[in-house]
Amino acid sequence: MTQCLPLLPIYVVDFIGASLMVVFSLTAFYYSWRLTRLEPKSVLWSYFFWLCMAMVAFALSRSIGHILRFVFIFMGFPNIWNFFAPYSGGLNTMTFVSITTLTFYFPGVRKIIGRVKEDAKKLEEARIGLAQANKSLMDLNQTLEQRVEERTRALKISEQKFRRLFESSKDVIFFCNNEGRLLDMNDSGVELLGFKDKNEIIGKTMAEFFVNKADWENFCATLHSAGHIKDLEIEYGRQDGSILYLLVTSDLISDENGTVIGCEGIAKDLTRYKQVMANLIQSEKMASLGQMAAGVAHEINTPLGIILGYTQLLEEDFKDQKDVYETLETIEKQAKICKNIVSDLLNFSRDSIRQEKGPVDINHCLEEVMAVIEHSLNMDRIYVHRVYGENLPMVFADKERLRQVFVNILNNAHHAIQKEGLVGIWTRYNPAKKTVEILIGDTGPGIPPEILKKIFDPFFTTKEVGKGTGLGLSVSFGIVKDHGGNIDVESPPKEQGLINAGMETVFIVSLPAYIEGIDQEK
Template identity: 45%
Template sequence: MTALPLFPAHIVDMIGSGLAIFLSFLALVYSRRLVRLQPNNFIWGFLFYFCAAMAVFSLSRGVGHIVRILLVFGGYGETWRHLSPLSGGFNTMLLISAAAVTIYYHKGLAAYKAIRTEAEKLTDANVKLSASALQLKQLNFHLEEMVEERTRNLSKSERKFRQFFENSKDVIYFSDHEGRLTSINSSGWRLLDIEEPIESFRLSDLFIKESDRKRYQEELLLKGYISDFEVECQGRNGATKHILISANSVYDEDGIMIGREGIGKDLTRLKTITEQLINREKMASVGEMAAGVAHEINTPLGIILGYTQLMMEDFAEGSEEHANLEVMERQTKACRRIVADLLKFSRQSESVKAALDLNQVVDEVLAVTEHSLNIQQIEVVRQFSPALPQVVGDAEKLRQVMINLINNAQYAIGEQGGKIIINTDSTEGFVHISVLDTGTGIPDEIKPKIFDPFFTTKEVGKGTGLGLSVIYGIIQEHGGSIVVESPVMDPESGQEMSGTVFTILLPIYESTGNDE
C-alpha cells in the first residue's frame, strides 16, 4: 500500500464530535431528571456532576476537533496553532475533573450510606416515637375512662367473690403462714362456733386428734396443699363436727409461704345420715333373722305348752310334779312372749290400723302407769298440743310403744326420782311425740346399739333387750322414725342436763273423704 487516505477519519471525527456533544448533553438531561426526582440521593448527584464534566469535555473536545478541521482545511492553520494549546489544555483539565469526580465518588458514597443509615434509624425512631406519642395521647385521653372501667370491673369481681365467700355454705378461710386465721366466712363462724378475735386463733386448734393436727401442718408445709382431709373438730359448745378440708399454701414471688387458704365442708349431717342408713340396714337384716327364728321356735313352744298343760291334769294340785309342770308352763309362756316381741320387732305380727289421736293413746297409757311413777317420786309433765292431727296406726301397738318408753324412762331415773316430760306436736306432715327423762342418759358409745335386739344395760333377768327393738319395729311399720338424744336440754332452764329424749315422728293422717 503506497498511501492511506485520512478522509474517512476526518468524516468520523466530524460526525462523531457532533454526536458526542449531543449524547453527552442528553446524558446530562437524564441525570438532571434523576436529581430532580430524588434531590437527596448522593448517587444521582454524583452522576449529574460526572455527566456535566463529560458534557463539557465532549463539547470542548468536539468543538475543538470541528474547529481544527474547519480552520486547517480552510487555510487558517496558523490560527489553529494559536488555539490548539488552549483547546488541549482545556480538554486535559476537563479530563482530570471528570476523573476527580469519579475518584472521590466512593468516599461520597460511603458518607452517603452512613448518613442514609443514620437517617433511616432516625426515621424509624421518629416513627416509633410518633406511634408512642399517639399511643400515649390515646392512653391519656382514655385513662380516666379506663380507670373507671377497671375500677368498676374490679368492684364487680370483688363483689362476686365477696358474695361467694359470704354466701357459701362451706367454710372458707384464709390464714397467715403460722396458721392464724386472717379471714373466715359466716358459715365458718357458725359451723366452727368460734369467737372474735380470730387473729390469735388457728383452725388446727379445733382438731380433736393430735395426729390430724400434725398431718395438716406437715402436708401444707411440705407439699403445699392438702385435699379431702377429713377431720373431727370441736367447737366452743363442745359439739363434734366432721369436716372435709381442702387447703393450699400461698407463696410470694420468692417462693416463701406467706399464708394458707382453704375450704371446709361440713360432713356431720352426711355422716349421721350414713350411720342411720347403715343402722337401718342392720336392723332390717336382724329383723328378718329374728322373724325366721321366731317362726321356727313358736310351733315347738306351742306343742311344749300344750303337752305341759295336758300333763298337769294328770297330777294333783300341790304335788311336786304339778309344781314342776307349773314352772315349765310359766317359762314356756315367757318364751312365747319373747317370740311374740321378736315378731313385733320384725313387723310380722298382724295390725289393725285406724285413725287415732296420739294424745288419747298417751293418756290411756299414763292412766295405767302414772300411779306407779308417782310412787317412785317421778313427776309426769304433759305438754300436749291441743290440736294434734290424727295418725293412722294400731292403737294397741302404739300403746305398747309408749309403755316401753315410759318403762325405760322410769328405769333410767331410778329410785332418786325425777321428771318425765311428754310432748306432742306437729310439723310438716308429721306428728312428733317425745318422751324426755331426767335419768342417767345414754353414753355415746352405746347409742348406735340401743335398738339392737337383746341389747340391754339392765341386770340379767330384769330385761330381755327387746323393748326398744319392738318400738323400732312398730314405728317402722307405721312409716315413722325414732331418734334419740342424750344428754338433753332442760326445757325450763335451757341448760344441758343428763337425761334422754326419744322423739317419734309419725305421718299425719290425711282424710280422703271416703272414710265414712
C-alpha cells in the same frame, strides 16, 4: 506608545474584563451577604460569604491595578505605575492565595455540611419521635383516668364475685396463717361450727376444732409435704360439743418469693350423709334380723306351747305333792317367759300381728298410756311434765302398737332415772316435713356415745340379767318404721328448750300426718 497601538484591543478587553470582574464579584458578594442574612446559622452560606469577600478583594486589587496602569501610561506617567506595580502584584498574590486557601477548605466544608445535615436529620427524626411520644403521652394522660376507672370497676366486679361466692356458699370456706390460726371464714362455716359471730372464731387455731389430734398432725404433715389435700375426712367439734364430719380440701398459700404464708380450703358437711347411711345400715340390719326372728319365733312357739300345756296338766295331777308342784310352777313360769320373748320376736318381725290402722289422736293415745304407767312412776317420785301441741293433725297408725312404742320408751326412761326425777313429753307438728313429732325425755344420767349407736340393736340391753330382753327399743324401731316414720335419740339433746328443761336423753318419734282422702296404706 505608537508601538503599542496594535495591542489596543487586548487592552480594551483587559480593561473591560477587569471592570466586569469587579461588578460580578460585588454582585456575588451581595447575594452571599443576603443568604447569610436569611440563614445566619448556615455554614455553607457563611463559607460562600467569606469566599466572595476574598473574590471581591482579589477582583478589586487586580482590576484597580490594571485600570491604574492604563491611566498612568495614557497620562504619561509610566514611572508612577512602575512604582506601584510591585505592590499591586503582591496584593494580587495575597488575595489569590486567600481564594485558593478558601477553595481548598471547600471539601472540608462539604463534609461538615454533610455531618450537619445528618445530625439535622437525626435531630428531626428525634424531634418527630419525641412529638409522637409526646402525643402518645398526652393521649395516655387524657385516658389514664378513664383506664384507672375501668380497671377499678373490673377489680371491684371480680371482688364482688369472689365475695358473693365466699358468703353464699353452703360449704365451709376458710383462710389460715402459717401458724394455723383462722384469718377468715364464711358465714356458713361460722354457723356450722356453732358460733353466732365471725369475730368469735377469728384467731382460733384449726387444731382446736379437730376431735382427734392425730388427724391434725396428719393434716399438717400432708399439706406441707404435698402442698395440697383433697377430700380428707375429719371429725370436727362444734361449740356445743357435738361432732361434725367434714370432707376437707386445702392448698398452701405462698407469697411472691415462694414463702409459705398460710393455707386456704373448703370443707363439705358429711354429717347428714353419714347419719342417713348409718340409719340405712341400721334399717337393713333390722330388716334382716326381723326376718330371722320371725323364722325362729315360729319354730319355737309350737314346742313352747306343748311344754306349757303339759306342765299345766301335770300341775293338776301333783297338787298334793308340794316339791313336785313347785318344780312344775318354776317350769311353767320360765316357759311363759320364753313365750313372752317369742311374742316380742314376732312383734319385732312385724309378721304375726294383724295391723288395724286408722286415724289416731297422738295426745289422746299418750294420755291413755300415762293412765296406766304414771302411778308406777309417781311411786318412785318420778313426775311427768306434759307439753301437748294444740290442734295436732291425726296420724294413720295402729293405736295398740303405738301404745307399745310409748310404753317401751317410758319404761326405759323409768329405768334410767330409777328414783326421783322428771320425764318430759312434748308433741308438735312440723309443717316443713308434714309430720307429727313426739319427744319423750328424762333427767337420767344420759347415754354414752358408744352405747348410743347400739341402742336399737336387738338383744342389746344395759339392764341386769333377767330384767330385760333387749327387744323393747328394737320392737319400737320396727313399729315406727312400719308406720313410715322415724325414731331417733339424742343424748344430750340439741334443742335449747329441752336442755333448759333438764333433759339428758330425748327420744324423738316422727310420724306422717294423716291427710284425709289419701290412701295412707300406700
